[in-house]
Amino acid sequence: MIEPHTDQRTRRRIRLTVALCVLAVVGIYVTFFLEQM
Amino acid sequence: MTATTHDTHHEEKPQGLIRRWVFTTNHKDIGTLYLCWALLMFFVGGTMAMVIRAELFEPGIQLVDPYFFNQMTTMHALVMIFGAVMPAFVGLANWMVPLMVGAPDMALPRMNNWSFWLLPFAFAILLSTLLMPGGGPAGGWTMYPPLMLETGQAFPFVIFAIHIMGISSIMGAINVIATILNMRAPGMTLMKMPLFVWTWLITAYLLIAVMPVLAGAVTMLLTDQYFGTSFFNAAGGGDPVLFQHVFWFFGHPEVYIMILPAFGIISQIVPTFARKPLFGYSSMVYATASIAFLSFIVWAHHMFTVGMPLAGELFFMYSTMLIAIPTGVKVFNWIATMWRGAMTFETPMLFAIGFIILFTIGGFSGLMLAIAPADFQYQDTYFVVAHFHYVLVTGAVFSIIGAVYYWLPKWTGHMYNERLGKTHFWLSTIFVNVLFFPQHFLGLAGMPRRIPDYAVQFADWNMVSSIGGFCFGLSQLLFLYIVIKTIRGGQKATDRVWEGAHGLEWEVPSPAPYHTFETPPVVK
Numbered sequence: 234m235i236e237p238h239t240d241q242r243t244r245r246r247i248r249l250t251v252a253l254c255v256l257a258v259v260g261i262y263v264t265f266f267l268e269q270m
Numbered sequence: 271m272t273a274t275t276h277d278t279h280h281e282e283k284p285q286g287l288i289r290r291w292v293f294t295t296n297h298k299d300i301g302t303l304y305l306c307w308a309l310l311m312f313f314v315g316g317t318m319a320m321v322i323r324a325e326l327f328e329p330g331i332q333l334v335d336p337y338f339f340n341q342m343t344t345m346h347a348l349v350m351i352f353g354a355v356m357p358a359f360v361g362l363a364n365w366m367v368p369l370m371v372g373a374p375d376m377a378l379p380r381m382n383n384w385s386f387w388l389l390p391f392a393f394a395i396l397l398s399t400l401l402m403p404g405g406g407p408a409g410g411w412t413m414y415p416p417l418m419l420e421t422g423q424a425f426p427f428v429i430f431a432i433h434i435m436g437i438s439s440i441m442g443a444i445n446v447i448a449t450i451l452n453m454r455a456p457g458m459t460l461m462k463m464p465l466f467v468w469t470w471l472i473t474a475y476l477l478i479a480v481m482p483v484l485a486g487a488v489t490m491l492l493t494d495q496y497f498g499t500s501f502f503n504a505a506g507g508g509d510p511v512l513f514q515h516v517f518w519f520f521g522h523p524e525v526y527i528m529i530l531p532a533f534g535i536i537s538q539i540v541p542t543f544a545r546k547p548l549f550g551y552s553s554m555v556y557a558t559a560s561i562a563f564l565s566f567i568v569w570a571h572h573m574f575t576v577g578m579p580l581a582g583e584l585f586f587m588y589s590t591m592l593i594a595i596p597t598g599v600k601v602f603n604w605i606a607t608m609w610r611g612a613m614t615f616e617t618p619m620l621f622a623i624g625f626i627i628l629f630t631i632g633g634f635s636g637l638m639l640a641i642a643p644a645d646f647q648y649q650d651t652y653f654v655v656a657h658f659h660y661v662l663v664t665g666a667v668f669s670i671i672g673a674v675y676y677w678l679p680k681w682t683g684h685m686y687n688e689r690l691g692k693t694h695f696w697l698s699t700i701f702v703n704v705l706f707f708p709q710h711f712l713g714l715a716g717m718p719r720r721i722p723d724y725a726v727q728f729a730d731w732n733m734v735s736s737i738g739g740f741c742f743g744l745s746q747l748l749f750l751y752i753v754i755k756t757i758r759g760g761q762k763a764t765d766r767v768w769e770g771a772h773g774l775e776w777e778v779p780s781p782a783p784y785h786t787f788e789t790p791p792v793v794k
Contacts, residue, residue, distance in 0.1 A: 243452055243453070246451070246452045247377045247378070247448045247452050247453075250377075250444075250447060250448045250451055250452060251378070251444055251448055254443075254444040254447060254448075254478055255444070257478050257479070258440055258478055258481070258482050259482075261479060261482040261483060261486075262482035262483075262485055262486050265482065265483050265486035265487070265516060266486040266489060266490065
């Protein structure tokens with residue numbers, strides 16, 4: 234496999250992007266689900 | 271914009287069927303997998319559509335029992351939306367986004383593999399429900415309770431399959447966002463990105479925002495059925511209409527998830543064959559963002575007849591009408607791009623022009639449906655069926671077919687047969703109109719949707735529509751033949767392929783090497 238992102242700064246930025254996306258997904262799911270409880 | 275360097279070394283592909291395709295982390299291989307999967311699902315969903323049209327060929331119950339008919343309408347929608355149109359766009363994104371932004375691959379290649387390989391499992395589960403006691407889901411793809419809760423043993427399997435599809439979509443969207451935001455080549459600023467990349471970035475945000483809402487809605491259905499909750503059960507203090515609100519809060523942005531990448535594709539094809547830069551690039555970006563924003567505040571136009579306060583009806587009516595403005599900007603820009611261009615009409619351009627005209631017809635019938643008092647007449651009739659098939663078939667599907675013809679020479683290194691391509695276009699365009707245009711008349715005359723039998727006054731146009739359906743379905747076999755023939759050989763494609771094509775994807779050889787842009791190109 235070719236590692237598409239080699240420099241440390243890009244890796245950190247990708248991790249941050251993914252973390253924010255996952256936070257958004259979990260946040261929205263929990264909000265919509267629990268808000269109706 | 272020009273690319274100064276690209277690497278084409280490191281060509282070795284993994285050997286063996288399993289290592290090459292099951293374990294692949296290469297964005298081009300995964301793109302190919304998605305596109306093949308989407309094509310397979312188009313034919314599976316298309317076969318279900320043929321069952322529907324065969325039953326509706328004449329009044330009376332002819333071929334299938336009504337309960338199976340309802341399973342077909344439900345499964346046709348689920349397969350086409352989640353199995354065909356969405357994976358086709360994800361496949362195009364996988365192939366083209368890294369090439370267009372000058373990245374060596376998607377940002378998260380292993381997750382990319384996982385996103386794809388979840389799909390066959392999800393659809394194996396979903397399709398297997400047709401063989402279960404009580405059959406598959408038959409309450410429509412919108413899964414409204416309490417009807418959906420009448421589903422037999424298939425119910426938890428459907429809910430599980432939808433969750434898996436949602437996880438696959440969310441992972442795909444995260445990958446697209448991470449790639450576009452972090453892996454663009456030096457000099458590729460956001461406002462230099464090709465429109466296809468822009469529309470996919472915005473689509474990915476929509477996916478992140480609404481797939482969890484769908485997951486929440488179907489989880490609540492599951493807990494209502496098995497865990498004693500009463501989210502949607504009026505007897506337990508819940509409200510069935512709540513489901514409709516939550517579902518359409520997902521459902522309307524979902525419609526735009528299926529059309530924004532199509533807008534991006536048309537914005538790539540039209541300038542190429544008009545040999546002019548896209549007219550109003552920045553307004554296209556802002557129009558896309560506006561449509562995405564508006565998609566969150568229009569959901570209740572799907573449920574005008576459910577009983578809402580007048581203020582609500584008015585709000586959702588006017589907010590829906592507002593969507594015509596950014597959409598109009600787009601149509602205007604495509605026409606202005608063609609204006610005084612040195613146009614030629616190769617197959618991708620034919621599909622793009624077909625899209626602009628026919629999608630606009632779907633847009634206009636959408637505007638009619640947005641008018642709340644008129645919608646009271648149109649609700650749940652074939653007029654609605656005609657509307658969304660114009661938007662999704664002559665819109666989304668035509669753009670996908672156009673994109674395949676446009677980029678197929680870059681993928682395979684061979685030109686497709688232009689004469690066959692044009693034949694495919696004309697057959698598709700004629701028969702898709704024979705199929706769906708009469709459904710406007712049927713709907714206005716009062717024929718309800720989702721019924722296996724109908725009053726005799728609807729017989730003639732139903733027969734015409736069914737003939738159109740069979741011919742449209744058969745025409746797509748020609749598409750399959752053209753694609754396979756092009757993969758197997760044909761006239762060698764040049765690197766640029768199309769005289770008027772611009773962008774990084776045309777700077778790499780045809781077929782695109784297995785690894786591209788290992789050294790980032792510099793965009794000026």
